[in-house]
Amino acid sequence: MYRMHTDALVVGSGIAGLTSALILADAGLEVLLLTSGDDLDDGNSALAQGGIVFRGEEDSPQLLERDILTCGWRYNSVRAVRYLARRGPQVVQEILLDRLHLPFDRKNDDTGYHLGREGGHSVPRILHMADYTGRGIMEGLMAAVRACPSIKILARRTAVDLLTSHHHATLLEFKYQLADQCLGAYVLNEISGEVETILADFTVLATGGCGRLFLHTSNTRSCIGSALAMASRAFAKVMNVEYIQFHPTTLFHRAERRLLITEALRGEGARLVNASGEPFMQRYDPRADLAPRDIVTRAILAEMLKTEQDCVYLDVANYVKDLEKHFPTVYQGCLDLGIDITRTAIPVVPAAHYFCGGVLTDNAGRTTLDRLYAAGECACTGLHGANRLASTSTLECLLWGYSAGHDIARRAGKKSASLSRRLLDSIPDWVSPGCNRNEDPALIAQDWATIRNTMWNYVGINRSSSRLKRAFEDLRELNKHLHDFYRETPLSKAIVDLFHGCQAAYTITIAAMQNRRSLGCHNRLD
Numbered sequence: 001m002y003r004m005h006t007d008a009l010v011v012g013s014g015i016a017g018l019t020s021a022l023i024l025a026d027a028g029l030e031v032l033l034l035t036s037g038d039d040l041d042d043g044n045s046a047l048a049q050g051g052i053v054f055r056g057e058e059d060s061p062q063l064l065e066r067d068i069l070t071c072g073w074r075y076n077s078v079r080a081v082r083y084l085a086r087r088g089p090q091v092v093q094e095i096l097l098d099r100l101h102l103p104f105d106r107k108n109d110d111t112g113y114h115l116g117r118e119g120g121h122s123v124p125r126i127l128h129m130a131d132y133t134g135r136g137i138m139e140g141l142m143a144a145v146r147a148c149p150s151i152k153i154l155a156r157r158t159a160v161d162l163l164t165s166h167h168h169a170t171l172l173e174f175k176y177q178l179a180d181q182c183l184g185a186y187v188l189n190e191i192s193g194e195v196e197t198i199l200a201d202f203t204v205l206a207t208g209g210c211g212r213l214f215l216h217t218s219n220t221r222s223c224i225g226s227a228l229a230m231a232s233r234a235f236a237k238v239m240n241v242e243y244i245q246f247h248p249t250t251l252f253h254r255a256e257r258r259l260l261i262t263e264a265l266r267g268e269g270a271r272l273v274n275a276s277g278e279p280f281m282q283r284y285d286p287r288a289d290l291a292p293r294d295i296v297t298r299a300i301l302a303e304m305l306k307t308e309q310d311c312v313y314l315d316v317a318n319y320v321k322d323l324e325k326h327f328p329t330v331y332q333g334c335l336d337l338g339i340d341i342t343r344t345a346i347p348v349v350p351a352a353h354y355f356c357g358g359v360l361t362d363n364a365g366r367t368t369l370d371r372l373y374a375a376g377e378c379a380c381t382g383l384h385g386a387n388r389l390a391s392t393s394t395l396e397c398l399l400w401g402y403s404a405g406h407d408i409a410r411r412a413g414k415k416s417a418s419l420s421r422r423l424l425d426s427i428p429d430w431v432s433p434g435c436n437r438n439e440d441p442a443l444i445a446q447d448w449a450t451i452r453n454t455m456w457n458y459v460g461i462n463r464s465s466s467r468l469k470r471a472f473e474d475l476r477e478l479n480k481h482l483h484d485f486y487r488e489t490p491l492s493k494a495i496v497d498l499f500h501g502c503q504a505a506y507t508i509t510i511a512a513m514q515n516r517r518s519l520g521c522h523n524r525l526d
């Protein structure tokens, strides 16, 4: 059985996880970096198109703060918003520009960066590399992380459960201590099939979002809310989990993951039109095509209902020039599916896109469970409130990954930082459950279909008491069933993912039921 102890365990290798690993290694800590994918870039980070918030020419921290608060319906943590508005651009400068020298697009006359603008932003302030910004940032961070000898990368490892002194220590003296603490995680090694015990003085959750819980989504496979499931089981506080942002414009096509049609296109002038070719957004909001995402999403649904069509269209051909050059991802992605966007309007529908809530943290990334941190999309820093402002999430990943890294480094320098040998020795290795049942792919596929359809239809863009009650009952039943199954079946990645996904879906549904007030991207019909 593989068992080890490290200074810091980072679970997840998107922008948040890589940034925290880098800062921890800078401080001289031994870091274990896990990804459940084959490589570091399997999460949503590599898909980010629009870019990362920086500072505009006519910009100020106060203006950025105001835009974030307006978009979040003032349900944000002012402390977190202020922190990002002031500190965020400085960290972009320090890490992405001065350290990694990333080639963000510059103006034609080379007098500075070409800054993009998206819905909800008062000024252009978004750094980008054409429309493959996430890929560009990930390439830079991955190269830096791979060059650090003190970061050990473990791929195809899925965290199963967080280890805590209250839940796992076998010696009573640790259970009687008032404060619980995180001691690392049990991790499934997909290659050997074994569950490994990874003990860590500090653990950072950076597992990304939960879009895959919904039938239609822009997210990658890994986004199933596993941090939400693990943190809830360990009794760390989670918050705002009912606030799921639906992106208004993803390609309407038969594909497992919906291609995102970036909002930056509307920032450049593209317009949403209905099946008759009529622009309709000004009928729903004075900000028209650049209204915040929750408003545009609901307007599209209303227009689809009114026109009895399965989608609306984004007219880029008549409004945006040089599409091949400035939006190569969208251009090529559509062309691969037979749509030439320089000639035809793009058929679009909303899809689950971003998780505004998650594991509650402060500005240093600390959670309510000692020694556990969270950063990136799996965290609820309070930045987004009831809805996220476009392109603030990559900056949140960078800033909170950075802040968590620095906070741990500060604590690691203190005498009390290392966990005692006695406590570590009292953590047992994973005991394999019975082998009574075999994993049946048909059952797993059906359970996922249940979760994703339930979440889309009952816990989706428009929610009501009766829909949520139905979702609650169905997911409670499935959760109970999976719990029994989990206890009797040898672990595999498919089973762990299903278990995490079902628990995350159930937690989101309960939060949506309890919150009767429509706000931002939580929309109640009753």
Ligand SMILES: Cc1cc2nc3c(=O)[nH]c(=O)nc-3n(C[C@H](O)[C@H](O)[C@H](O)COP(=O)(O)OP(=O)(O)OC[C@H]3O[C@@H](n4cnc5c(N)ncnc54)[C@H](O)[C@@H]3O)c2cc1C
Residues within 6 Å of the ligand: 011, 012, 013, 014, 015, 016, 017, 034, 035, 036, 037, 040, 041, 042, 043, 044, 045, 046, 047, 048, 049, 050, 051, 052, 053, 133, 134, 157, 158, 159, 160, 206, 207, 208, 209, 218, 219, 220, 222, 223, 226, 227, 260, 353, 354, 375, 376, 377, 378, 390, 391, 392, 393, 394, 395, 397
């Ligand atoms: C199509 C698309 C376009 C976007 N465009 C933008 C944009 O332009 N600007 C912007 O600000 N935001 C954008 N976003 C959102 C942004 O990309 C994400 O919020 C952000 O990248 C999330 O980064 P992360 O580090 O939190 O997680 P991710 O990058 O999703 O990484 C999660 C990591 O966790 C790992 N993982 C998950 N579960 C486990 C587990 N149990 N054990 C071990 N590892 C695990 C995965 O393998 C993965 O490595 C976009 C999102 C999408 C989907």
